[in-house]
Every structure is written in structure tokens, then in C-alpha cells.
Amino acid sequence: MTMRRSKGVIAGIGELRPVRRTEGVTTLELIAEVSRRAAMDAGLEPGQIDGLLVGPQVGETPQHVPATVAEYLGLQPAMANVVDLGGASGPGMVWRAAAAIEAGMCEAVLCVLANTRDETPARSPNRNPIREFDVPFGASGANISYALLMQAHMAAYGSTPEDFARIAAAERANALKNPDAIFHDRPATIDDILSSPMVASPLHLLEIVMPVAGGDAVIVVSAERARSLPRNSVHLLGAGEKVTHRAVSQAPSLTSGPLKAAMSRALSQSGTTADEMSLLSLYDCYTIMVATTLEDSGLCGPGEFGAWLRQHDLSHAGDFPLNTHGGQLGFGQPDLAGGMTHVVEAVRQLRGDAHGRQIANARLALVTGNGATMSEATALVLGAG
Amino acid sequence: MDIADLKVPAPTMTALTTPFWNAAQQGRLTIQRCEACGKAIFYPRGVCPHCWGTALQWEDASGRGLLKSFSVVHRPGHPGWLPIAPYTVGLVELAEGPTMLSFILRDPGDEIAVGAAMQLAPTLIGGRILPAFRQQTTFHERTGK
Numbered sequence: 001m002t003m004r005r006s007k008g009v010i011a012g013i014g015e016l017r018p019v020r021r022t023e024g025v026t027t028l029e030l031i032a033e034v035s036r037r038a039a040m041d042a043g044l045e046p047g048q049i050d051g052l053l054v055g056p057q058v059g060e061t062p063q064h065v066p067a068t069v070a071e072y073l074g075l076q077p078a079m080a081n082v083v084d085l086g087g088a089s090g091p092g093m094v095w096r097a098a099a100a101i102e103a104g105m106c107e108a109v110l111c112v113l114a115n116t117r118d119e120t121p122a123r124s125p126n127r128n129p130i131r132e133f134d135v136p137f138g139a140s141g142a143n144i145s146y147a148l149l150m151q152a153h154m155a156a157y158g159s160t161p162e163d164f165a166r167i168a169a170a171e172r173a174n175a176l177k178n179p180d181a182i183f184h185d186r187p188a189t190i191d192d193i194l195s196s197p198m199v200a201s202p203l204h205l206l207e208i209v210m211p212v213a214g215g216d217a218v219i220v221v222s223a224e225r226a227r228s229l230p231r232n233s234v235h236l237l238g239a240g241e242k243v244t245h246r247a248v249s250q251a252p253s254l255t256s257g258p259l260k261a262a263m264s265r266a267l268s269q270s271g272t273t274a275d276e277m278s279l280l281s282l283y284d285c286y287t288i289m290v291a292t293t294l295e296d297s298g299l300c301g302p303g304e305f306g307a308w309l310r311q312h313d314l315s316h317a318g319d320f321p322l323n324t325h326g327g328q329l330g331f332g333q334p335d336l337a338g339g340m341t342h343v344v345e346a347v348r349q350l351r352g353d354a355h356g357r358q359i360a361n362a363r364l365a366l367v368t369g370n371g372a373t374m375s376e377a378t379a380l381v382l383g384a385g
Numbered sequence: 386m387d388i389a390d391l392k393v394p395a396p397t398m399t400a401l402t403t404p405f406w407n408a409a410q411q412g413r414l415t416i417q418r419c420e421a422c423g424k425a426i427f428y429p430r431g432v433c434p435h436c437w438g439t440a441l442q443w444e445d446a447s448g449r450g451l452l453k454s455f456s457v458v459h460r461p462g463h464p465g466w467l468p469i470a471p472y473t474v475g476l477v478e479l480a481e482g483p484t485m486l487s488f489i490l491r492d493p494g495d496e497i498a499v500g501a502a503m504q505l506a507p508t509l510i511g512g513r514i515l516p517a518f519r520q521q522t523t524f525h526e527r528t529g530k
């Protein structure tokens with residue numbers, strides 16, 4: 001039997017309930033609140049946190065983000081950095097934190113992402129190739145990029161709008177079990193999803209995450225340090241990462257993404273296989289992202305996600321629980337923290353803390369993060385202590 | 386509103402990409418070719434992404450390509466495009482190799498599908514000529530309907 005070695009421990013989690021609007025609140029205030037929750041959950045004093053990983057802050061703090069956050073929180077970290085991988089930033093922080101601890105740089109790393117949401121969201125004044133060669137042709141924003149990926153999948157494999165809608169419907173059903181989810185009281189059927197407005201064909205409105213304000217944080221410590229803490233430990237057993245492009249026109253493939261390599265590495269490091277997972281906590285900015293991730297994971301073959309979905313139950317009581325917090329399609333997408341919601345839910349499940357939606361005997365979780373246009377990918381395998 | 390009069394974001398051209406946009410104003414699509422490895426490159430760069438060669442020569446592309454994917458945009462990401470929505474954008478794999486995102490011109494009733502043969506169709510969009518594309522033959526021509 002393969003020994004599953006712990007690369008680090010997630011000792012605490014924090015999450016803010018998502019909201020549609022924040023009025024007069026700063027990102028730093030939200031970071032402080034979600035960090036406080038994670039430290040309390042871990043049973044750590046602020047002075048015991050000596051590592052800090054944060055995300056970029058468009059429109060608020062373009063540079064010196066770690067120092068700005070550290071100063072606000074009264075931390076003096078021995079390791080500080082920005083992780084800028086879009087929706088993969090959260091999972092990307094977790095293995096970086098473990099690696100920094102392993103390298104002897106620090107002992108307890110706060111990984112935190114939060115965002116406000118005003119009437120007019122801040123826009124970054126980009127001057128880069130995607131701004132120069134996509135935007136002038138009418139292709140601004142992620143919706144169109146993922147619509148192009150979805151159309152390519154349908155053309156290559158004959159996947160149908162109903163196949164994709166089934167993903168959103170399953171996640172919206174899961175969100176009904178999460179009182180914090182933005183759609184916790186609003187179910188959506190396959191028909192509802194298919195009859196929602198077309199945003200960019202073949203992508204319907206309800207196949208796209210709802211942007212919200214919120215925040216998520218985790219604290220990573222060494223396995224040794226974790227032994228003195230009150231909570232059940234959740235271990236990082238494997239990680240993988242891959243970045244292949246930025247603009248969708250430059251993608252090496254439209255029907256398979258960098259998560260394929262990232263998941264393969266994470267599974268191989270942990271000595272596990274995808275079908276052993278108690279929970280699939282898969283990044284889901286759009287339905288197409290889940291479809292491609294299922295195929296890239298090897299759970300089904302290329303083009304087979306639709307048939308696979310019809311054969312499995314994705315609820316917490318099912319044979320392949322998927323995004324039991326509702327995913328971002330059901331929970332809402334608090335910007336970059338959206339990727340961290342998949343980590344936080346996996347920790348809840350593996351600790352047995354997912355009240356009302358607990359997976360029986362949850363032992364292993366596959367967590368994925370995805371950024372830009374199926375460009376930036378991080379995968380983690382987490383295990384119960 | 387006519388597509389020529391849209392108030393949409395202009396290309397953010399740089400010293401290196403100015404030859405591309407100047408050629409576009411003359412209705413040409415130019416790409417770079419790497420002298421070291423022979424591969425064609427789009428978008429224009431300072432270094433070949435295949436071999437990091439720096440001797441890159443401009444050439445006129447054939448203007449032919451295949452449609453790898455497309456989307457009919459009903460809710461544009463930038464409000465400047467609203468007056469002509471829904472409109473079509475697509476990924477065109479140029480005959481020379483690289484892929485570019487472009488605006489796809491379509492006549493009323495012009496069906497479109499992934500794999501369609503595409504042809505460069507320089508078009509005045511928002512006050513500047515852009516290298517847009519259209520199908521090599523329209524649906525009407527193919528079917529005789």
C-alpha cells in the first residue's frame with residue numbers, strides 16, 4: 001500500500017456569507033474579518049501566524065499588497081507573497097504555504113482572499129495582448145471565452161445544451177442545503193436553466209456564476225504544529241499546477257485544459273485515483289468548466305461527461321458528491337475567493353463539519369482551481385486526518 | 386447603428402505592433418514568421434514563442450482559415466457593442482498555423498458551423514479597419530437556396 005504523506009495541514013478555515021453589494025466597505029476590512037474567523041477556527045493567536053499569501057487587489061492596492069495586508073492585520077510575516085492565478089489562486093496558495101513551511105521559512109501561513117462589490121466594479125486599465133487583440137473585435141470578458149470553449153466541445157463531441165444544464169441544476173440542488181449560498185432558497189431545474197437568457201451562445205445566464213462580495217481564508221501549518229491544535233487536521237496529500245496561456249485564441253486545446261496535467265500530478269503525488277474521492281470540489285465558473293474537468297480527470301472519457309452525469313448522483317448522499325456547498329454556480333462567486341470556497345468546503349466535509357449536507361465517512365477530496373480562460377490550473381488532493 | 390460608427394475600445398497598439406495595425410488599415414492581415422524555426426506567429430511578439438528566436442519577419446497572411454469556434458454575443462462585455470448585438474465573434478485558425486480571435490461578418494440567414502472555411506474580410510468597425518472574417522461561401526451559395 002502506498003504511504004500517503006502529509007505535505008501540510010489545513011488547520012483552520014474562515015468564510016464570509018456572500019452578498020450582492022457592499023456599501024462603503026473596504027477589501028482590507030473583509031480580509032481582516034475572514035482572517036479572524038480562520039485563526040479562531042484554527043485555535044491560533046495572531047502572533048502565531050508568520051506567513052501570508054494574498055491575492056491581487058484591482059483598483060485598491062495595485063502594488064505592495066502583502067505589506068498592506070500585513071500592516072492592517074498587525075502581522076510581521078517571515079514569508080509574504082501575492083498569488084495571482086485567478087480562480088486557481090486559492091488552491092495555489094495552499095501548496096505554496098505548505099512548500100514554504102517545508103522550506104523552513106515559516107510555521108503558520110494565512111492564505112486569504114476577499115472582495116467588495118460596488119455598483120461600478122473597478123476595472124483594471126489593461127495594456128496587454130488580450131486587450132489589444134481580443135477586445136477590439138468585440139470579445140470583452142470571460143463569458144465569450146467560455147462560450148467559445150463550450151461551442152467547441154459541442155461541435156467536437158455532440159454534447160447538448162441539456163448536458164451542460166444538468167451540471168448547473170445539480171449544483172443549484174446542492175446549494176439548497178447550504179444556508180450561506182446566494183441561491184440557498186431558489187432551486188433551478190434543467191428547464192429553468194435552458195430557458196434563461198442567452199448571454200453568448202451557447203451559454204445561458206444560469207450557466208454563469210453570480211458575482212458576489214465575500215471572502216475565504218485558510219491557515220496552513222506543519223503536521224507537527226497541527227498536533228497541538230484543537231481541530232481535526234485535514235492533510236494536503238498532493239498538488240499539481242499548470243499554466244498554458246492567457247487569451248482563449250492561444251489555448252493549446254479548446255476541449256481539454258491545463259487541469260488535466262495538474263490533476264494527474266496531484267493524484268499521483270497522493271497515491272490516489274479520481275474515483276476514490278469522497279468529494280469532487282471542482283471549479284465551476286461556467287458549466288463547461290466542470291464538463292471539461294470531469295473529462296480531464298479521467299472519471300469519464302473525452303466527450304463523455306453528459307453520459308457520466310446521467311449515471312451518477314452528485315448530491316452529498318450520492319455516489320459522486322460534487323460541489324456540496326452549491327459550487328460557485330449555487331453559492332455565488334466572490335471574485336478570487338470563489339476558488340477558495342472549493343478548498344473550504346472540502347475541509348468542512350473532511351472534518352465532518354458540513355452540517356445538513358455531510359458526506360458519510362468523507363476521507364478524500366479532489367479540489368480544483370481554474371483561472372482566466374481555462375488557462376491557470378491548480379489541483380489539490382486533501383485527506384481527512 | 387452601422388458597425389462603422391460603434392464607439393468601442395480601440396486597439397492598444399505598441400511600437401512593435403504598429404506595422405500590424407498599419408497593414409490592417411490597408412486591408413491586409415500581417416503575421417510574423419520566425420527565421421530560426423520557420424513557424425508563423427500571431428499575435429505579434431518580440432520573441433518567437435516556439436524557439437525564442439528574435440529574427441521575426443512580417444509577411445502577408447493568405448487570409449484563409451478554419452473556424453475553430455464561435456459565439457453569438459447577446460450581452461456584450463463592453464457596452465459599446467450593444468447597438469449591434471447580437472453579433473458573432475469566432476476563433477479562426479489561419480492557414481499559416483496560428484489562431485486569432487476575430488469579428489465574424491454574417492449575412493441574414495447565413496448559417497455558421499465549427500469547421501467552416503473562412504476568408505479575411507477587412508471591415509470598418511468603430512472608425513477603423515479591422516481584419517474581420519466571413520465564410521468563404523455563404524450558406525445561400527452552398528445550398529442554392
Ligand SMILES: [Zn+2]
Pocket residue numbers: 419420421422423424433434435436437438
Ligand atoms: Zn522560432
